[in-house]
Amino acid sequence: MSTHADVPVKSIARMAELLRTLQLLDGAGVSELARELDVSKSTAYNHLKSLEEYGYVVQEDDVYYVGLGLLDHGEYARQRQPGYQLIRQKVREAADETGELCQYLVEEHGLGVFVVRESGDHAVETSTRIGNRVYLNHVTAGKALLAYLPENQVSEVIDQHGLPGKTEHTITSVESLQAELEAIRERRYAIDRDEHLRGLYAIGVPVRLDDGQPIGAMSVAGPANRINHEQRAEEIAQVLLEKANEIELTLKHSPV
Template identity: 30%
Template sequence: MRDAALHGTYKVQALDRAFAVLDLLGESDVPLGLAQVASSLQLHKSTAHRFLMVLERHHMVERTVGGKFRLGLRLFEYGNRAIEQYDLRDRAQPHLRKLVAETNETAHLCILEQAHIIYLDKIEPMRSVRMITRVGASNPVHCTSVGKAILAFLPEERIADVIRRTRFERFTNRTITTPEALRTEIEKTKRRGYAVDDEELEEGLRCIAVPVLDAQRQPVAAVSVSGPSFRVTAQKLPAIANCLLQCVRGISLDMGFVAKQRAAVTALRAG
């Protein structure tokens, strides 16, 4: 009986380590060698090699020509399937389409994953100049309006964890590159209720975002409007923000978040 319990514990530890390998490769901007994986995860090289071989066999990891390792395409397939099955995306689509009709700019629905945002959905207007993004892709939180919108409404411990994971890579001369500057931007976002990416990820591109909050007022996603800075001007931001607020309220209502909030208030008053 004891041997069976130990065997089960080993299997759980093995799964934890396998996911740690995937997390490490996912956080790295470049493929990693066996020694780098072993050192980063404090594993013996033979142990790290064994995990990498299993993951490679299942196409979760692939080896480059130079013998280093990166995430495999099977994870991309799983990611796409997960996005397709995500209920939030289906519920949000009518509201995103209405938002695009109102603003005539590109709308995105995004979620937070560690220190990156993932694009769950994208609706585009019929215009020649549009934002080039794809569903399933990711970008850092520190230089995106959706990232900052979600961060601003997270509990402090979550904010600190995301900032600790962020590399603060510079993309333009406007990119936020320090934790202090990001915290200042988070405070601005809290005060005004929306976040702005002012050509911080790509020159000539301006984005504005508002979080989708659940019944506990925690962000589960964010919706953004993006467009060239000559169209999405600073003067237009408040009006676009109002459209975004209506959009996320509609999503929250369809997801049942608003109804849950009202029920909780009613129960509290009754007590």
């Protein structure tokens, strides 16, 4: 590739890094952003003004923030997910029936992305939000997905991202993960025991196409003292399996 062809690619990468940094800092001025990115103030300023022109950045006094221009792209991407409206409805139903936090996650570039999030009457608040990217081995929905992905794809995920730890209970070895995925397939649902957040337990199930390929996974999460009981876990799993089956049958016979 020529030097000239490299320039726009580097520019895009810099702008993506700038947006992530602005979000991480919850807003920043030109000088602070330049220091964080290790670039000149003029470079940071020029990128900010370019992004501001398209609505991806807004300026409030001397501070720049991520703008709502990105929201349209995100919502478009979310609604491209197979059966999105139906899945959103079923996630809402699962949250109402369990009273807990219910989420739907899909895999993209080897990571999990939360695309639906609904709270029941007794749901706890967590730090996750729509669009959050997580390592698949960190969350129960991620493990439910991995359990039904082809082996070569699971290997690609591990090669690309590894199996980083989050808490002392996170699965971080290939051997332990393989055993866990086999257990998930046997009982038909995944369990998260303090693996993503201490004190938080979760149950997750995959949503699969007619050929068995998972398109995403639903999960219900709550405090350990409410979820960490065999009967309660089974009740939640049955709710999720029922909702997943309804989605799968609808997509099979009348794709939405």
